[in-house]
Amino acid sequence: MAQHHIPENLPDTIRHFIDGRFVDSVSGATFDVLDPVSNETYARAAAGQKEDIDLAVAAARRAFREGPWPRMKPRERARVLNRIADAVEEQDARLAELETFDTGLPITQALGQAQRAAENFRFFADLIVAQADDAYTVPGSQLNYVNRKPIGVAGLITPWNTPFMLESWKLAPALATGNTVVLKPAEFTPLSASLWAEIFRAAGVPDGVFNLVNGLGEEAGDALVKHPDVPLISFTGESRTGQIIFANAAPFLKGLSMELGGKSPAVVFADADLDAAIDSTLFGVFSLNGERCTAGSRILVERPVYDEFLERYAERAKHIVVGDPHDPKTEVGALVHPEHFEKVMSYVELGKQEGRLLAGGGRPEGLEHGNYVAPTVFADVAPDARIFQEEIFGPVVAITPFDSDEEALELANGVRYGLAAYIWTTDLERAHTFAQNVEAGMVWLNSHNVRDLRTPFGGVKASGLGHEGGYRSIDFYTDQQAVHITL
Numbered sequence: 053m054a055q056h057h058i059p060e061n062l063p064d065t066i067r068h069f070i071d072g073r074f075v076d077s078v079s080g081a082t083f084d085v086l087d088p089v090s091n092e093t094y095a096r097a098a099a100g101q102k103e104d105i106d107l108a109v110a111a112a113r114r115a116f117r118e119g120p121w122p123r124m125k126p127r128e129r130a131r132v133l134n135r136i137a138d139a140v141e142e143q144d145a146r147l148a149e150l151e152t153f154d155t156g157l158p159i160t161q162a163l164g165q166a167q168r169a170a171e172n173f174r175f176f177a178d179l180i181v182a183q184a185d186d187a188y189t190v191p192g193s194q195l196n197y198v199n200r201k202p203i204g205v206a207g208l209i210t211p212w213n214t215p216f217m218l219e220s221w222k223l224a225p226a227l228a229t230g231n232t233v234v235l236k237p238a239e240f241t242p243l244s245a246s247l248w249a250e251i252f253r254a255a256g257v258p259d260g261v262f263n264l265v266n267g268l269g270e271e272a273g274d275a276l277v278k279h280p281d282v283p284l285i286s287f288t289g290e291s292r293t294g295q296i297i298f299a300n301a302a303p304f305l306k307g308l309s310m311e312l313g314g315k316s317p318a319v320v321f322a323d324a325d326l327d328a329a330i331d332s333t334l335f336g337v338f339s340l341n342g343e344r345c346t347a348g349s350r351i352l353v354e355r356p357v358y359d360e361f362l363e364r365y366a367e368r369a370k371h372i373v374v375g376d377p378h379d380p381k382t383e384v385g386a387l388v389h390p391e392h393f394e395k396v397m398s399y400v401e402l403g404k405q406e407g408r409l410l411a412g413g414g415r416p417e418g419l420e421h422g423n424y425v426a427p428t429v430f431a432d433v434a435p436d437a438r439i440f441q442e443e444i445f446g447p448v449v450a451i452t453p454f455d456s457d458e459e460a461l462e463l464a465n466g467v468r469y470g471l472a473a474y475i476w477t478t479d480l481e482r483a484h485t486f487a488q489n490v491e492a493g494m495v496w497l498n499s500h501n502v503r504d505l506r507t508p509f510g511g512v513k514a515s516g517l518g519h520e521g522g523y524r525s526i527d528f529y530t531d532q533q534a535v536h537i538t539l
């Protein structure tokens with residue numbers, strides 16, 4: 053087995069946090085939490101059921117109705133949010149260590165995610181203070197203005213990929229706008245979420261404003277979605293789960309924000325800067341272990357440079373360092389959980405029938421245990437192949453040639469998803485034309501997956517509903533009441 057780092061002072065129980073206190077499940081139920089390198093149970097987490105969600109929602113509701121949080125001035129809440137950001141930054145190394153241990157993400161990348169979590173809090177602290185709302189006068193007749201209000205208890209349901217950062221992407225705007233929250237983190241990776249409790253308490257978040265219930269999606273998550281006193285659900289996860297939540301929330305007419313799966317294309321035209329395109333498309337699918345919603349997991353390459361691209365890409369993929377997630381040299385760590393490992397491996401086997409294997413194709417040599425998958429590259433993948441159509445969410449890429457702009461667009465759009473698209477060409481007009489026509493919520497032209505937090509984040513088609521990011525997040529977590537008075 054690879055050398056394996058185990059953090060000091062690792063908890064062996066992970067509890068809920070309700071109304072300012074760490075508590076077990078009412079029923080006493082727990083579930084096992086595995087470390088993805090040994091696949092041994094290192095902790096037992098409280099398995100929340102309906103009664104735990106009921107307690108958490110009651111606490112959040114009380115804090116919303118009676119507590120100071122929704123009534124504080126934006127500047128006061130912003131100060132608390134900035135203290136949260138400071139605390140996250142101060143302990144970024146410890147956060148990254150725990151996140152890496154729980155998720156199998158390479159430590160250098162987990163550190164970046166911790167810093168990004170801090171930035172999310174700072175960003176929404178700034179935004180809420182700068183918030184402006186409209187007023188309209190009809191001279192001599194009427195004054196109309198927008199009275200923006202927090203909505204109530206927000207239910208936040210998050211996935212296991214970059215868990216701490218993705219939680220911050222919901223917690224920061226929900227809290228900044230004065231709501232109270234119940235967070236249900238992913239059951240594969242509950243470790244880092246429990247750190248929020250102490251961070252929030254130390255920063256001055258009143259009891260009941262932040263509540264955390266661990267547990268399975270079908271139990272704790274389901275109860276949160278169906279709770280009548282939770283008017284908002286912000287969900288990030290698989291498209292299939294999104295459909296279930298959509299249906300379960302329908303009878304309550306809840307506000308829903310859905311950040312779902314992806315199968316994003318990276319399109320490389322023959323006139324592209326091939327060095328930059330190869331660097332970026334490697335990063336696009338192999339960073340974060342390929343467990344990235346915006347992964348460019350289908351690469352479409354124009355025929356004149358197809359062979360050169362394949363040769364250079366596969367050579368680079370073979371040299372990606374796979375190993376212990378805590379080793380700073382590691383570029384691809386261990387996949388999150390043995391169930392997910394099995395799923396990814398089944399696609400690797402399928403790919404051997406559906407494409408031409410150029411790199412990887414199974415476990416990396418020397419890593420006989422743990423959820424390690426060698427960066428895997430398939431070429432000549434037909435558009436009806438399952439590895440072209442389905443989200444694998446691991447270090448596996450499908451490469452397909454094309455002969456014209458029209459064919460590239462058809463291939464790019466020929467899946468049910470529409471989260472991101474990456475275009476590589478030096479022809480400015482072609483780049484913009486492609487961006488206008490590609491069915492994707494987010495497009496990167498000759499660039500990587502980096503964005504300003506003010507931009508809309510979200511997908512189209514099966515990749516999501518609604519956009520978060522910047523003022524869109526503020527809009528989701530607030531009501532804009534229109535007040536009219538006759539002058």
Ligand code: NAD
Binds near residue numbers: 236238516
């Ligand atoms: P998942 O859908 O299995 O689980 C996500 C969360 O939903 C977990 O907390 C889970 O417990 C909960 N859940 C499951 N069933 C539920 C139910 N019936 N009711 C309520 N909650 C339920 O997703 P995952 O495997 O944890 O995450 C990977 C997926 O997330 C991928 O598809 C990925 O593309 C997607 N993702 C999307 C974005 C984005 O912004 N678009 C970001 C990250 C991940």
